[in-house]
Amino acid sequence: MYSEKVMDHFQNPRNVGEMENPSGVGTVGNAKCGDIMRMFLDIDENGIIQEAKFKTFGCGAAVATSSMATELVKGKTIQEALEVTNKAVMEALDGLPPVKVHCSLLAEEAIHAALWDYAEKNGITIEGLQKPVSDISEHEEEEEY
Amino acid sequence: MIYLDNAATTKTAPEVVEAMLPYFTEHYGNPSTIYSLGGESKKAVTDAREIIAKSLGAKTEEIYFTAGGSEADNWALKATAEAYSNKGKHIITSKIEHHAILHTCEYLEKQGYEVTYLDVDRDGLINLEELKAAIRPDTILISIMFANNEIGTIEPIAEIGAIAKEKGILFHTDAVQAYGQLPINVDEMNIDMLSASGHKLNGPKGIGFLYIRKGVKSRSFIHGGAQERSRRAGTENVPGIVGLGAAADRAMRIMEEKTRKEIEVRDYLIKRIEDEIPYCWLNGHRTKRLPNNVNFSFLYIEGESMLIMLDMKGVCASSGSACTSGSLDPSHVLLGIGLKHEEAHGSLRLTLSEENTKEEMDFVVDNLKQIVARLRDMSPLYEDFLKSQQK
Structure with missing residues (x-):
């Protein structure tokens, strides 16, 4: 059902883990639909993403897209990272089954959420970046039930 | 490989395959024909029906072969609802039934029937008091699964049967997971209809049956020839039926x-x-x-x-x-x-x-x-x- 690349990124996920003092961190998705992705970014003074890490609760596709998304944003500028869309992530994975396309949206949203957090922490505005709507805090999650 | 998905399907037992094989290549006659080749097929179908009837404490003529559990569930609900619509249009089932029951109930709701979906407790058991309270004068059918396919919980079938009998309401049970795994007696448990599927008990896929107690009104599910007492037309799946019979025989034995x-x-x-x-x-x-x-x-x-x-x-x-x-x-x-x-x-x-x-x-x-x-x-x-x- 999954491409070889998806299976590779699921079995050997790149950049999995947490980060101490990240420049930006974003959590998207919710437990209700079964996918939660948290992305940590380390961004240097020139606005280059030096390091990206993730943690994901979700299916094989969710883990693989998280892994690929971190790979794609590493070494990129903020503006370049914004161009890492769900489509780009999917293409890099040689595609996803139709029922799994929504998992790739999570990766794009996680990048945006982490960048939004970075912008807020630094009091800057990133052109073209909207406030992520699906960012969930523990507080909001509790309210859901 | 370690196969731990026997609720999804089971391996067809070698003795079942062996029993089926001659009915593809040697005894391939249509059971409805007059010559002896067809007679052999007819006898095989009758034998299988007898084995299954015996396994449930039922009569041979109360077993109707179907293409599987989902068809049996559809038949039990739709044809009965239609046949008893003069008495009422209320059906009681549970929230944890198989989709073959739940989606059929949703279909019937669109046709003007009312369905009560009973809650279950943390273990997956229905509450008998809630069942009694849900019964109305226009209730025509109670359909509760024998055992749940996901969590394995066995419902209090004999108790439900007793309640249904006392109130004069038909009782159907989806026994797709239970048949062949648990002892079932339709008389002792007051079951009026029961669905089962061959491939859950080391039989072939594409074959199942519906037990319908004699006297229960049920419309024909497939119109056509006179097969299955004219209630389910279509040339019998003879190898499948033979396989189901062999699987039932094996299941009861072991x-x-x-x-x-x-x-x-x-x-x-x-x-x-x-x-x-x-x-x-x-x-x-x-x-x-x-x-x-x-x-x-x-x-x-x-x-x-x-x-x-x-x-x-x-x-x-x-x-x-x-x-x-x-x-x-x-x-x-x-x-x-x-x-x-x-x-x-x-x-x-x-x-x-x-x-x-x-x-x-x-x-x-x-x-x-x-x-x-x-x-x-x-x-x-x-x-x-x-x-x-x-x-």
Whole structure:
């Protein structure tokens, strides 16, 4: 059902883990639909993403897209990272089954959420970046039930 | 490979295949014909019907062959609802039925019927008082599954049958998971209709039956020839019927031994998981449970990931996670017993056969421990949980 690349990124996920003092961190998705992705970014003074890490609760596709998304944003500028869309992530994975396309949206949203957090922490505005709507805090999650 | 998905389907038993083979190539006659070639087929169909009737304490003419459990469920509900619509249009079922029942009920609701979906408790059992309270003067049918396909819970069928009989309401049970695994007597349990499927008891796929008690009004489900007492037309699937008969015969013969073996291995597996993997629990009733069913929820991780990792170790299992269903919602059964969405997403169902051994369970648990730990390491929910523990 999954491409070889998806299976590779699921079995050997790149950049999995947490980060101490990240420049930006974003959590998207919710437990209700079964996918939660948290992305940590380390961004240097020139606005280059030096390091990206993730943690994901979700299916094989969710883990693989998280892994690929971190790979794609590493070494990129903020503006370049914004161009890492769900489509780009999917293409890099040689595609996803139709029922799994929504998992790739999570990766794009996680990048945006982490960048939004970075912008807020630094009091800057990133052109073209909207406030992520699906960012969930523990507080909001509790309210859901 | 360790196959632990026997609730999905089972391996066709060699003796079943052997019994079926001549009916493809030698005794291929149409049972409705007059010559002796057809007569052989007809006799084989009758023999299978007798075996099945006997296994349920039913009469031969009360067994109707279908193309499987889903068809039997559809037939039981739709044809009965139609036949009894003069008496009323109210049906009672439960929230944890198979989709073959639930989606048929939804269809009937669109046709003007009213359906009460009974809640179940945390173990998956319906409440008999709630059932009694749900009965109305216009209630025509109660349909409650014998045993649940996901969590293995066995419903109080004899008690439900007694209530239905007392109130003069028909009682149908979807016994797709139970038939061949549990002793069933339609008279003692006051069952009026019962659905079963061949491939769940080491028989072939594409064959099942509906038991309809003599005297129950039910419309023809497929119109055409006079097969199945004109109620289900179409040339009989003779090899399938022979296979189902052979599978039923085998299942009844080995039931006691199979149950004993499975329960021993099942309880060993449950104990090892409970003892060795933290933050998990058994779903379904601990004792009122199919001998071969194990269903756990593992907190902070998602089911499909577990399945892929188990598959890489050669273990076939299933999950109630949304990602394995093709929809975004996790199993209605797990939500029905009161699990939160994320708890249902993290479920794992392991269903045994009599061939599985404790050694295999050791391999499964040893690997499962690592898989659960690895996925938790990756999980932001687990990270949040650990941080909340430190506070």
